[in-house]
Amino acid sequence: MNIKESIVTKNPCYTCGRTITVQGLMIHSVGCPQPKASVFFNNWNKSSANVCVHAVLQADGTVLQLLPWNRRGWHCGSGSKGSGNNTHIGVETTEPDTIKYTGGSSFKDFNPAATKDFVTKTYKTAVELFAYLCKKYNLNPEKDGVIISHSEGHKRGIASNHGDVEHIWNKYGLTMAQFRKDIKKAMNGSTAAQAPDKKQETTTGTGGYLVKITAGILNVRKGPGTSYPVSTQVHAGEVYTIVGEEMNGSTKWGKLKSGAGYISLGYTKKV
Structure with a gap:
């Protein structure tokens, strides 16, 4: 994982200066065939932008950080249906250019092997970032409501009606339940150590x-x-x-x- 700060200093989410007490992390998927995080920086680094997540992830392990982690983002809706903005960090995973959306969360996959590879690699990056943030904010990823997807946020009444990330993860055997377990494992693994080998x-x-x-x-x-x-x-x-x-x-x-x-x-x- 490689976290690169690229703060959207022109975005209202940044310029208003409003902060949150981080209570959880919400994962999203960008909902379009776009593998480059920089595209979202370009779209959201404007005074006219009305949305922004804290970071966008790429399959190569890059994490493009767009907002300070405790800045209030606008990533899961507006009004009462977007109250997760007040409590959760929002993170987007990019999507491969091997798919094409046909309506809503439905899409055609033109290269299943390449798509699966891309999705599993962004998943891995997400696990590493979420483990880092859970340690940073002393969060238990397996506690109810701490690690949620946008769709799970909707079911809880704190996010708008979206199907991500399950709409793409589930097609490749990835689930939110496993995601939370993998984050916990990554947190534990980061402190493990073994004795040096003969090469020191x-x-x-x-x-x-x-x-x-x-x-x-x-x-x-x-x-x-x-x-x-x-x-x-x-x-x-x-x-x-x-x-x-x-x-x-x-x-x-x-x-x-x-x-x-x-x-x-x-x-x-x-x-």
């Missing part, structure tokens, strides 16, 4: 742990040391998942879950 590498459990980059620009190297070539770069404020640690001299290197390589953990902070 420490694995950090299935879930790993999250770090925020504190350096302006930090090189990602193909191995745990400055002698290895640079594969890419990360930037201040971005959040990444570390799944392994290895010492090289006095420097501790973290293995990125994305597979991009290693970063020096001296330029990061655990979150």
